[in-house]
Amino acid sequence: MRKGILTIAAVGLLTTGGLTACGDDSGDKAASTKTPKIGVILPDSKSSARWETADRRFLEEAFKAANVKYDIQNAQNDKTAFQTIADQMITGGVTALMIVNLDSGTGKAVLDKAKSQGVATIDYDRLTLGGSAQYYVSFDNETVGKLQGEGLSKCLTEKGAKNPVVSYLNGSPTDNNATLFKAGYDSVLKPKFDANEYVKGPEDAVPAWDNAQAATIFEQQLTKANGKIDGVLAANDGLGNAAISILKKNKLNGKVPVTGQDASTEGLQNILAGDQCMTVYKAVREEAKAASDLAIALAKGEKKDTGQTVKDGDRDVPSVLLTPKAIYKDNVKDVIADGYVTKEEVCTGAYAKLCADAGIS
Ligand code: BGC
Numbered sequence: 001m002r003k004g005i006l007t008i009a010a011v012g013l014l015t016t017g018g019l020t021a022c023g024d025d026s027g028d029k030a031a032s033t034k035t036p037k038i039g040v041i042l043p044d045s046k047s048s049a050r051w052e053t054a055d056r057r058f059l060e061e062a063f064k065a066a067n068v069k070y071d072i073q074n075a076q077n078d079k080t081a082f083q084t085i086a087d088q089m090i091t092g093g094v095t096a097l098m099i100v101n102l103d104s105g106t107g108k109a110v111l112d113k114a115k116s117q118g119v120a121t122i123d124y125d126r127l128t129l130g131g132s133a134q135y136y137v138s139f140d141n142e143t144v145g146k147l148q149g150e151g152l153s154k155c156l157t158e159k160g161a162k163n164p165v166v167s168y169l170n171g172s173p174t175d176n177n178a179t180l181f182k183a184g185y186d187s188v189l190k191p192k193f194d195a196n197e198y199v200k201g202p203e204d205a206v207p208a209w210d211n212a213q214a215a216t217i218f219e220q221q222l223t224k225a226n227g228k229i230d231g232v233l234a235a236n237d238g239l240g241n242a243a244i245s246i247l248k249k250n251k252l253n254g255k256v257p258v259t260g261q262d263a264s265t266e267g268l269q270n271i272l273a274g275d276q277c278m279t280v281y282k283a284v285r286e287e288a289k290a291a292s293d294l295a296i297a298l299a300k301g302e303k304k305d306t307g308q309t310v311k312d313g314d315r316d317v318p319s320v321l322l323t324p325k326a327i328y329k330d331n332v333k334d335v336i337a338d339g340y341v342t343k344e345e346v347c348t349g350a351y352a353k354l355c356a357d358a359g360i361s
């Protein structure tokens with residue numbers, strides 16, 4: 001019954017010719033004659049807890065609420081597996097495919113193939129450079145980086161640091177978001193380096209956001225700087241935690257502010273303990289909802305206007321960019337109130353008292 005209604009509605013739209021998306025309606029036509037089904041490929045489960053604990057959960061929530069068929073899989077940082085999953089999803093009849101690419105090259109191959117088979121496509125969280133996704137749904141990632149730069153600067157001031165040496169642990173060199181985060185924090189910190197207010201310490205990009213490798217890299221940074229690093233701009237909570245583990249080994253945790261991103265349970269606990277300066281909260285529920293609304297519309301052969309585009313070379317990609325929020329000790333409670341993580345998860349064991357102190361009731 002449901003299928004029948006959707007098919008008729010979509011065909012009706014088709015005959016009115018109102019479906020042309022980006023001057024190419026091949027994807028829409030094929031989507032409109034099939035039962036809507038949305039495929040999602042997540043990147044891994046180690047670079048950040050979010051993909052499994054937040055994105056999967058909130059995407060499922062949105063798809064279930066819309067009563068649409070879906071298949072969510074995780075490529076576990078394996079580019080070959082990523083392409084195999086995509087092929088299986090396309091063969092399995094998905095009408096829309098959402099990907100979080102592992103790099104732009106393999107992402108593009110998947111998107112182009114989906115497009116050639118009439119499957120609608122969305123870049124979820126990470127933009128595939130040179131790709132062909134019909135939409136891009138993410139946060140304002142340069143603002144994420146700006147909040148990190150401002151956060152580190154605020155914490156350094158609070159510590160009374162004089163001409164602090166700041167090291168960088170950037171995200172994966174193959175993730176366009178990492179480039180945007182860096183542009184954001186550079187916009188705050190570079191003027192301070194240039195004015196000799198801060199001293200630029202070692203800088204490294206962490207391949208695939210690998211948390212274990214980040215610890216090794218940070219240990220090398222600390223050695224290179226003769227133990228004198230006064231602040232760490234870490235691009236997400238996993239990299240921040242890696243730096244904190246090395247600072248702990250050197251009895252420097254709590255003295256050296258470290259940034260993060262994702263408001264992970266571990267990151268929030270590090271903030272409550274005073275080992276991490278701040279994190280950036282991105283309301284993944286909203287990101288998942290926005291992406292799922294678009295995917296459902298596309299899967300039905302409809303087109304939505306997002307009112308905003310992002311440039312990828314010469315291409316204007318219709319986009320939804322949500323607003324990130326900086327989290328310090330005093331507003332960790334907002335992340336819990338938003339249902340992103342639970343009090344039970346964050347306030348375990350020794351954190352119970354720290355939670356109470358931070359007004360988490
Ligand atoms: C996401 C971050 C995440 C990182 C590692 C980025 O593309 O925007 O939220 O921490 O990837 O998975």
